[in-house]
Amino acid sequence: MRNILLAAAFTLLTSVTLSGSAYAHAKLEAAQPPIGGTVKEAPTELDLKFSEELNLKFTGVKVTGPDKQEVKTDDAMLMDGDKTFMVSLPKGLAAGPYKVEWHALSQDGHKTHGEYKFTVKP
Structure with a gap:
């Protein structure tokens, strides 16, 4: 009986652990220009750092x-x-507020999207 309970507990623990990683989504962790920030010089690129590896073909802004x-x-x-x-x-x-709307597809096939703002103020 003890072996059956241990096996059931192991199966449950494994299932919960694997399902947590299977349902992970790419979350925006940081950005440059910064989220909600103000920059003094107009940026020449936008960098969005995510928590997961992305699929370039289905990621954009x-x-x-x-x-x-x-x-x-x-x-x-x-x-x-x-x-x-x-x-x-x-x-x-130009100086002023900018809105960035992003969408991403992580390598595991999950889609996420969001937006943030930054301001250029020379």
Whole structure:
């Protein structure tokens, strides 16, 4: 009887441990320009650091400027073991608030999305 209880406990513990990692999602941990921050110089790139490895093909951003127009991004790539998503921004961004809307697909197939704001104030 004791062996059956130990086997059941082991099975339950293994199931809980594996399901926790199977349902992990890529969470935005940090960004440059910083989340909610103000920068003195217009950034030339956007770096989003995630908690999980990403799939580049299904990860992206939309950046909206102070004039409510979409800012063109370019040269998307993954860095830092595929956990940091980077895109180039055009030179000379105008002063004002910017909104970054992101979506990501982690290597395990889970989709996440979110947004944050930063301000350029020379």
